Amino acid sequence: MKTVRLDVNTIVFPLPTDELLNVVERSLRVSFPETYRNFIKESNGVVPITNVFSFGHHEYIIEKFLCILNDSEADPISGWYDIEVIITQIGDRLTDNEDLVGMNVVPIAALFSGDFICLDFRETEEPTVVIWFHEESEEFSPVTQRVAPNISEFFGMLKE
Template sequence: MKIKQDTIVRPLPSEELIKNHEKFWRLLLPESFLEFIKENNGVEVEEAIFECNNRGYAMERFLCILDDIENHPKGIYDIDVVFSQIGERLTDNEDLVGAEVLPIASLFAGDFVCLDFRTNKNNPTICIWSHEESGEFEPVTYNLADNFTGLLKMFSIDTK
């Protein structure tokens, strides 16, 4: 996978903005993801075709964290915007406050790569959330990597 450097969504998220989002989601983002998004906020990717669960996928872009989503041309790619659109399809817990499965990248045709905090709040796995198979409070996910670093290694992305 290649990162298209000229597609990084600016402004890059500040530490304060990230902390505010983490409070809203009621989770702490893994350090490897934080390092990535602070430099590659919402970046588009190419040559990101892969298989998972006997299906082919194509990653389009990573999602971003923005302060002013309404006035930003890339606001539709903000993690909060996507989360608010599909949130009830990301959990089976109707009483959940915050997030358990957080979208971080869009895939061709409406699926998302997500951080999955359901089994470990401190070290989320990476999954694919299937929009066609998921219903309200009935998410369908497929494990993709053990952690965000594993996802980057899977695509040979060096964050340094």
């Protein structure tokens, strides 16, 4: 797997423990891939140096990977980048199943344009990586585009 280059000066969030990740997974009713768990335990909320990827005829820029915080309210500014806070803000536009308990599309990175990179658990337990388009998505009608079959391949797409 290609390593995501990080700007170590941007890591300002406490790193999540396995226990905290387990709590978040239970809350969302998903199991994060081990590659993603390892990534977030080392780089919670980081701004990557390798932050550009091409898909189709477009280039996308990752502004920041989202974080997982024990107490997102303790830091009102940084808390806005917590995965569960983002889900609270846009959750009904991330799913097409209004009866779903948990989440099946989980945002993990903010893109320059207000869209998000998400792990998509709708088809399999091993999530694909998709772009979620905020301007086109409506309540219970998310608009996504698959960009990689898994998180490892997505990380391999990133460049400076």
